Amino acid sequence: MKTRIEWFLEKIWSILISLKLAVLVIASLAITLSAATILESKYDTRTAQYFVYRAGWFYALLSLLGLNILAVALSRLPWKKKHIPFLMAHAGILMILTGSWLTYVSGVDGSIRIGEGEVSSTVELDQFTLVMRDGEATRTADFPWVPEMIARKFEPMELPEMKIRIERLISDAEPRVRFLPSTDAQAAAPAVKIKILGAPMGGTPEFWLWSGAPAWASQSMGLARFLIRKESQKDLAAVPGAGPQARLDFVVTNQGKLRFEATSIRGEKKSGLIDLAKLEQKEDPVIIDPGWRMPIRIELKSFLPLAVNQTDYIQKKKSAGMGSSQPQPAMQISLLRRPDSKLWLGLGDRADFTDETGLPISIGYYPKQVFLPYGIRLKKFEMTHNPGTMDPASYSSYVQVVPGLKKNEAELDALPVHHITMNEPLPMENYTFYQASYIPDQPRPTVTILSVNHDPGRFLKYSGSILLILGSVMLYLSKVIQKRKKEPVRA
Amino acid sequence: MRSGILILSLSLLSFIVGSGVRAAGALDALPGIRLNDLRLMPTQSGGRLKPFDEFARENLLAITGSRTFGNLDPSETLLSMMVSSKEWSEVKMIRISVPEVNQQLLLDSGRKFFSAAELLASNAFLQYSESIQSNGTAGEQVTDTGVNAVSGKADPRSEELKRVVDRVARFQAIVTGRMWAVTPARDSAGIEKWKTVAEGMMESSPQSQEIFGVLKNYLDRNADGVNQGLARARLAIEGGVQNFDQHKNKILAETFYNRLRPFLQAMIFYLIAGIFWLFAGAHAFPRILSKFLTICAVTMHALGFALRCYVAGRPPVTNMYESIIWVSLGVMVFAVLLFLKNRQNVLMTTATFLAGLSLFAADAAPMVMDPTIRPLVPVLRSNYWLTIHVLTITLSYGAFMLAMGIANVALYWFYEISKKGETRTISERIALLNQLAYRALMFGTVLLAAGTILGGVWADYSWGRFWGWDPKEVWALIALLSYMAVLHGRYTGWVGKFAFPLWTVICFSTVVMAWYGVNFVLGVGLHSYGFSTGGQAFVFGFLLLQTTFCLWVAYHHQKLKKSTPAGQAG
Numbered sequence A: 001m002k003t004r005i006e007w008f009l010e011k012i013w014s015i016l017i018s019l020k021l022a023v024l025v026i027a028s029l030a031i032t033l034s035a036a037t038i039l040e041s042k043y044d045t046r047t048a049q050y051f052v053y054r055a056g057w058f059y060a061l062l063s064l065l066g067l068n069i070l071a072v073a074l075s076r077l078p079w080k081k082k083h084i085p086f087l088m089a090h091a092g093i094l095m096i097l098t099g100s101w102l103t104y105v106s107g108v109d110g111s112i113r114i115g116e117g118e119v120s121s122t123v124e125l126d127q128f129t130l131v132m133r134d135g136e137a138t139r140t141a142d143f144p145w146v147p148e149m150i151a152r153k154f155e156p157m158e159l160p161e162m163k164i165r166i167e168r169l170i171s172d173a174e175p176r177v178r179f180l181p182s183t184d185a186q187a188a189a190p191a192v193k194i195k196i197l198g199a200p201m202g203g204t205p206e207f208w209l210w211s212g213a214p215a216w217a218s219q220s221m222g223l224a225r226f227l228i229r230k231e232s233q234k235d236l237a238a239v240p241g242a243g244p245q246a247r248l249d250f251v252v253t254n255q256g257k258l259r260f261e262a263t264s265i266r267g268e269k270k271s272g273l274i275d276l277a278k279l280e281q282k283e284d285p286v287i288i289d290p291g292w293r294m295p296i297r298i299e300l301k302s303f304l305p306l307a308v309n310q311t312d313y314i315q316k317k318k319s320a321g322m323g324s325s326q327p328q329p330a331m332q333i334s335l336l337r338r339p340d341s342k343l344w345l346g347l348g349d350r351a352d353f354t355d356e357t358g359l360p361i362s363i364g365y366y367p368k369q370v371f372l373p374y375g376i377r378l379k380k381f382e383m384t385h386n387p388g389t390m391d392p393a394s395y396s397s398y399v400q401v402v403p404g405l406k407k408n409e410a411e412l413d414a415l416p417v418h419h420i421t422m423n424e425p426l427p428m429e430n431y432t433f434y435q436a437s438y439i440p441d442q443p444r445p446t447v448t449i450l451s452v453n454h455d456p457g458r459f460l461k462y463s464g465s466i467l468l469i470l471g472s473v474m475l476y477l478s479k480v481i482q483k484r485k486k487e488p489v490r491a
Numbered sequence B: 001m002r003s004g005i006l007i008l009s010l011s012l013l014s015f016i017v018g019s020g021v022r023a024a025g026a027l028d029a030l031p032g033i034r035l036n037d038l039r040l041m042p043t044q045s046g047g048r049l050k051p052f053d054e055f056a057r058e059n060l061l062a063i064t065g066s067r068t069f070g071n072l073d074p075s076e077t078l079l080s081m082m083v084s085s086k087e088w089s090e091v092k093m094i095r096i097s098v099p100e101v102n103q104q105l106l107l108d109s110g111r112k113f114f115s116a117a118e119l120l121a122s123n124a125f126l127q128y129s130e131s132i133q134s135n136g137t138a139g140e141q142v143t144d145t146g147v148n149a150v151s152g153k154a155d156p157r158s159e160e161l162k163r164v165v166d167r168v169a170r171f172q173a174i175v176t177g178r179m180w181a182v183t184p185a186r187d188s189a190g191i192e193k194w195k196t197v198a199e200g201m202m203e204s205s206p207q208s209q210e211i212f213g214v215l216k217n218y219l220d221r222n223a224d225g226v227n228q229g230l231a232r233a234r235l236a237i238e239g240g241v242q243n244f245d246q247h248k249n250k251i252l253a254e255t256f257y258n259r260l261r262p263f264l265q266a267m268i269f270y271l272i273a274g275i276f277w278l279f280a281g282a283h284a285f286p287r288i289l290s291k292f293l294t295i296c297a298v299t300m301h302a303l304g305f306a307l308r309c310y311v312a313g314r315p316p317v318t319n320m321y322e323s324i325i326w327v328s329l330g331v332m333v334f335a336v337l338l339f340l341k342n343r344q345n346v347l348m349t350t351a352t353f354l355a356g357l358s359l360f361a362a363d364a365a366p367m368v369m370d371p372t373i374r375p376l377v378p379v380l381r382s383n384y385w386l387t388i389h390v391l392t393i394t395l396s397y398g399a400f401m402l403a404m405g406i407a408n409v410a411l412y413w414f415y416e417i418s419k420k421g422e423t424r425t426i427s428e429r430i431a432l433l434n435q436l437a438y439r440a441l442m443f444g445t446v447l448l449a450a451g452t453i454l455g456g457v458w459a460d461y462s463w464g465r466f467w468g469w470d471p472k473e474v475w476a477l478i479a480l481l482s483y484m485a486v487l488h489g490r491y492t493g494w495v496g497k498f499a500f501p502l503w504t505v506i507c508f509s510t511v512v513m514a515w516y517g518v519n520f521v522l523g524v525g526l527h528s529y530g531f532s533t534g535g536q537a538f539v540f541g542f543l544l545l546q547t548t549f550c551l552w553v554a555y556h557h558q559k560l561k562k563s564t565p566a567g568q569a570g
Helices: A004-016 A019-042 A045-053 A056-075 A081-106 A276-281 A409-414 A458-486 B012-017 B052-064 B074-083 B085-089 B099-104 B116-120 B123-134 B138-143 B156-175 B197-202 B206-219 B223-240 B244-260 B262-278 B284-312 B320-342 B345-364 B384-420 B424-463 B471-492 B499-522 B536-563
Strands: A108-115 A119-133 A138-142 A157-159 A164-170 A173-181 A189-197 A206-210 A218-221 A224-230 A246-252 A258-263 A269-273 A286-288 A297-315 A330-335 A338-346 A350-354 A360-385 A392-402 A417-421 A426-428 A431-439 A447-454 B042-045 B048-051 B181-183
Touching: A004 A056, A019 A045, A019 A056, A019 B471, A019 B499, A056 A081, A081 A458, A108 A360, A108 A431, A164 A297, A173 A206, A189 A224, A206 A218, A206 A224, A206 A297, A276 A297, A297 A338, A330 A360, A338 A350, A338 A360, A360 A431, A360 A447, A392 A431, A392 A447, A417 A431, A431 B424, A458 B424, B042 B052, B042 B181, B042 B223, B042 B244, B048 B052, B048 B244, B052 B074, B052 B156, B052 B244, B074 B085, B074 B156, B074 B206, B085 B116, B085 B156, B099 B156, B116 B123, B116 B156, B123 B156, B181 B197, B181 B206, B181 B223, B197 B206, B206 B223, B223 B244, B244 B262, B244 B284, B262 B284, B262 B345, B284 B320, B284 B345, B320 B345, B320 B384, B320 B424, B320 B499, B345 B384, B345 B424, B384 B424, B384 B471, B384 B499, B384 B536, B424 B471, B424 B499, B471 B499, B499 B536
Parallel strands: A224 A246
Antiparallel strands: A108 A119, A108 A447, A119 A138, A119 A360, A157 A164, A164 A330, A173 A297, A189 A206, A189 A297, A218 A224, A246 A258, A258 A269, A286 A297, A330 A338, A350 A360, A360 A392, A392 A417, A426 A431, A431 A447, B042 B048
């Protein structure tokens, strides 16, 4: 008599070797995957990876498929000659699955960026890490990316090792600059916030002008340009190539008053002092008529005689036309013993705090890095274009492998040069280097981005692929031959 | 308010001869003109050397949405535009395909075509074009890219608005001689960059001056002068091209290809052949004729494919238009292979109709499926694996398409059964159709599996990862898995003789998704070089029709099964 366990095992075995299980697993894989691509299209690649491609249950489903195939193959024991194509094809799938698992567990897939003449051995991965430095030590902690629906519900979390508390997470961050009144005589400068009424493109755009940095001191909106400067500052020259533009300057006089100076496209000028008392009362809006032919009015929303800027991050709104750029995370942190020290960190940012005892602590939020056992030096980056256009036709890097010790320029120049092109990677010990991208620059790009890859599953995947293809071709041929033997083809 | 280039500019000619002279019938063909020298004149555009004929067609496509406009030869149309810019600016030739754009620009909502003068007189248009140009998009498009080189997902209204601005700017660039490159030259970095007619005039280049002479003669309606001028200009340009011998035959081939329109001819042959195949069983005459027409069609199809390969210097499988051509050729190849073995006319009927309709779809929507031959993006260049991988995968689509066609015929016979009752002939016929569909399916799955894996090999070789769950990869896998489920389902008995054709038809929608949907609907992932927009209505219409047909047949089949004892209706 069978024991209950034996009965149970047999039952499981009979399920595992059944073709019906295979059909069910295959079908559910197909359905899952189509859902994942829709998820990716709606959100982004990282979200699809988080919920499906790198999720535990998905690996369980793939393992079930593998187990099913293995069981079916074993159930045909002892194998006969006619089983060979079947076994080849299915062993191929098993090998590909195993190879992929190896890649997932111990593969490295990152990128390295090098400027011409520089040596680098730092590979950035698509993972994120926090780095804390205080007077005593440097500590790191991995911090995985989470999609928006998880980040939204994030509960503040303490990392005592890193001496910080993570207050909020943002999956895809957009910097937002705020202007705050300040007394810092070094950094502070006048700022105005204005709102454009009756713009030809519709809408009522609202923005800050700040004389503290050239990028903030001038804003162009199609046919008009808005500027701010202190009376003592030199006038910003007209931007070359912008074509004829009307302009409106806000000038902060040496007495601390605010004056506007408007010039129309035809060169007609108009100017006047702005009633700052009315602005403070906030009862009626302060509207400026620049006297242009376009029916545009400018509302002055606020004026800060001395202001500094501070960058916060907000969740980026998904909009059409965004393409599929990788989301950039950000987090808000504070020191554990100083809850008032909240600060935002975007990816690549570093924040400097002073703790309650007055010691400096810096926290950085960076892509995770691994280091190569040698350096890669970019000798030259080369780019060609399709004739007569600026479309790149090809790009490639001439690189040298620099063994551990630092060398002088002459020694570096003497090292052998390897040429990496789009379709010709450079294998070097455990790693392979591929031409992935570059940083666009004028007159020509000089910084290359190589992807760096270490794939322990490669051999299994390739041999599995060969087995699978051979096996399925043989299966196909054997089907045709069987059919021919069984029934002569009807004419 | 108007700025820079968008003020209605005068033609190149009018700067020099004045714009007063206007002959009546300035837009008609010039009698006695010989266009051959003009058509074959080499020019540089879109990153490669091409004949003027192709240049003219591409520009007409970009402006009007069709590669020819009116009754004039495309080359002469361009010539005439440069001479009679004022008259042409009043011709309603600039296309607006998205009705919302009409509203936005405060134009007639009922019309699709507007004249440049009309648009340039509209304040709304000027304002939008100003803002688009200050963002630097439309200006680049004029010189570098073309009709639907829009990547990623985008709002169709604003994309179309950009294109309309581009169309007007392109028209302006053509009439002012800033579009047509005639003087071979190199820029300071040593890159070959030809000078346009207008640029050449400033530096009195001989080529520009010859062209200018041609334009003047054309304005004077002096056909002899035009013909002689064209011959001299062609010689002057050809003389300036380095190693012209290397390009000479390609230019001839491309012009021949444009004038022959091989795929259009193949389409017509296929559709007529399809009709004769329908009746090929009964009589000898249609049997012979259908075979003859099919041979003509396939020959024309293959010739066009070969010409395109030769001109582009690569197998044409890098965009939707090219892949449709290859897939429909694949359908024919599989059908002929199966036909040679099984001698079933139904195979050829299905295949010729499928191939004909596919070519029709490719030809009908040049705005969606751009037929222009373009240089490849760097990642796709000179790669053996790429070619093999794409050819294999798309060939499998051909096999699945054939299987889908045959399965539809089988489903039709199931419907017949439900109406007229089951006879032995019909059952045998269905069994045969199922077997043929099964064969095509096996072809397809083996090719798709191999193609997907080859894609992995290519990705590994080129990007350093074998499989990255990229949507295009994933959908190829989904299609493969779906067909695998059907094939394995046959062994479990879940997929019977009715369910098999039904699922074969349904699974084809995964191929449609992998082939069209990823690029046109999802618009994410690494295969972005193939992304585009448009055609949704057509494709969804097809899927909807197909689903309705399946449900309808399934409904009738179920009804029959309930009314007859189990097991009789399958």
